[in-house]
Amino acid sequence: MNKTTNGNTVTFHPTVRTYQMPKIMEEMIGDDGELHYILDNGNTSLASRYNSLWLPTKGVVNMAAKAPNPDTTKSHYK
Numbered sequence: 315m316n317k318t319t320n321g322n323t324v325t326f327h328p329t330v331r332t333y334q335m336p337k338i339m340e341e342m343i344g345d346d347g348e349l350h351y352i353l354d355n356g357n358t359s360l361a362s363r364y365n366s367l368w369l370p371t372k373g374v375v376n377m378a379a380k381a382p383n384p385d386t387t388k389s390h391y392k
Contacts, residue, residue, distance in 0.1 A: 335368045
């Protein structure tokens with residue numbers, strides 16, 4: 315990515331990937347009885363939140379619930 319500021323061009327090269335899944339270092343059960351993960355970046359996260367963000371399950375799309383794309387030339391909400 316190049317950025318020009320005051321006539322100076324700076325080229326930026328990222329050193330890490332943008333969306334990188336943090337590794338799970340330890341697991342523990344909190345006082346509330348839920349499973350928590352201790353991550354390699356020093357943060358803790360609920361297991362359900364971590365799994366829904368980084369390990370989503372694929373579901374079936376209900377195509378009957380989808381409406382057809384509206385034709386904007388015939389829209390009655392003008």
